[in-house]
Amino acid sequence: MAVLHTKAVTVILSVTVLLGLLYLSQYYRSAVETTTFSQPGIDLHLESPEHLKYNQPSIVHGRTDVVTVTPWLAPVVWEGTFNPFLLDSIYKRKNITIAATVFAVGKYIMFLKDFLQTSEEHFFVGFRVDFYVFTDRPNEVPKVNMAAGRMLTVRSVPSSNRWQEISARRMEIIQNLIEKKLQNRADYIFCLDVDSKFHGRWGAESLGGLVAVIHPGYYRDDRSRFPYERSPASNAYVAPGEGDFYYCGGAFGGLVEEVHLLAKTCRKNFEDDAKRGIEAAWQEESHLNRYMWINKPSKVLSPEYLWQDFKPKNPEVQIIRFSGVIKNYANIRPN
Ligand SMILES: CC(=O)N[C@H]1[C@@H](OP(=O)(O)OP(=O)(O)OC[C@H]2O[C@@H](n3ccc(=O)[nH]c3=O)[C@H](O)[C@@H]2O)O[C@H](CO)[C@H](O)[C@@H]1O
Ligand SMILES: [Mn+2]
Numbered sequence: 001m002a003v004l005h006t007k008a009v010t011v012i013l014s015v016t017v018l019l020g021l022l023y024l025s026q027y028y029r030s031a032v033e034t035t036t037f038s039q040p041g042i043d044l045h046l047e048s049p050e051h052l053k054y055n056q057p058s059i060v061h062g063r064t065d066v067v068t069v070t071p072w073l074a075p076v077v078w079e080g081t082f083n084p085f086l087l088d089s090i091y092k093r094k095n096i097t098i099a100a101t102v103f104a105v106g107k108y109i110m111f112l113k114d115f116l117q118t119s120e121e122h123f124f125v126g127f128r129v130d131f132y133v134f135t136d137r138p139n140e141v142p143k144v145n146m147a148a149g150r151m152l153t154v155r156s157v158p159s160s161n162r163w164q165e166i167s168a169r170r171m172e173i174i175q176n177l178i179e180k181k182l183q184n185r186a187d188y189i190f191c192l193d194v195d196s197k198f199h200g201r202w203g204a205e206s207l208g209g210l211v212a213v214i215h216p217g218y219y220r221d222d223r224s225r226f227p228y229e230r231s232p233a234s235n236a237y238v239a240p241g242e243g244d245f246y247y248c249g250g251a252f253g254g255l256v257e258e259v260h261l262l263a264k265t266c267r268k269n270f271e272d273d274a275k276r277g278i279e280a281a282w283q284e285e286s287h288l289n290r291y292m293w294i295n296k297p298s299k300v301l302s303p304e305y306l307w308q309d310f311k312p313k314n315p316e317v318q319i320i321r322f323s324g325v326i327k328n329y330a331n332i333r334p335n
Contacts, residue, residue, distance in 0.1 A: 249285025
């Protein structure tokens with residue numbers, strides 16, 4: 001009887017200890033997960049300096065030629081919908097750091113100088129900005145004078161003989177950058193194509209949880225014409241009659257935490273496809289579009305934020321802020 005009793009006590013004790021350990025490990029894991037990203041809630045509280053003078057806002061006058069809110073009530077950022085001075089005044093107080101990634105692999109290194117130089121003039125001027133340049137030609141990274149508070153880090157990445165691979169691998173590298181370097185070092189991140197230049201302000205109005213840019217090539221089209229991945233076998237599949245907008249692979253961003261989840265998910269889906277011999281129509285852009293359809297962006301940037309130089313300006317586009325340069329694909333791509 002006493003032996004049985006001792007055994008029962010031992011079993012109960014062991015189970016309790018085990019459950020305790022399990023609880024502690026879960027607690028520790030969630031504690032690690034929730035403390036890895038800096039300034040939680042940074043995006044929610046918008047504190048303005050007292051006595052700031054600016055134009056009175058209106059809810060009856062404003063732009064009528066474009067839609068400025070999505071059906072899930074995310075703002076669509078167009079010129080004339082925001083006050084840059086007010087936004088800067090609010091966001092300057094937050095002491096935020098914005099990271100930006102740009103890839104310049106192989107001959108694409110030739111675009112880096114203009115990209116960086118124009119970013120000094122237009123991209124988050126007056127804010128702390130950390131650029132991360134990924135290249136296989138670190139010696140050819142141009143010297144660009146950067147304002148105080150802005151820095152550039154160069155990281156080596158392998159080349160590839162397929163441009164599709166270079167473009168798509170960005171998700172994996174962005175995921176790793178966030179995990180190994182950016183947690184607690186940056187609040188927001190933008191991931192940008194290098195074959196582009198800034199021509200106008202790109203600032204605090206673009207900040208948000210998950211930020212997508214509407215592709216300039218399709219925004220007036222019916223969604224049946226969007227170049228989504230149309231094969232149900234791919235993880236990037238979007239069925240006809242589904243999807244919201246067609247977003248750019250060449251510019252996206254948001255809170256570091258949100259972009260981490262996006263990059264991790266797109267990378268996994270891309271790699272799962274690859275294992276089955278599938279490559280989505282527009283590589284990581286297709287996976288990004290699928291992701292953004294399910295995980296709605298909390299801020300949507302109009303095509304002002306990624307135009308294409310070869311495209312004539314449409315009347316609703318009052319300013320071009322960032323635009324892809326005209327390039328000769330045969331000359332610069334490895335395949
Ligand atoms: C404006 C826009 O949304 N562009 C997207 C579009 O075509 P794009 O024609 O704009 O793609 P792209 O040739 O510019 O390649 C995307 C980016 O990958 C990098 N790169 C590419 C090739 C190379 O040899 N070296 C190199 O560094 C570079 O940063 C470049 O900007 O579709 C691609 C899908 O694959 C990407 O989603 C692009 O972001
Ligand atoms: Mn591009």
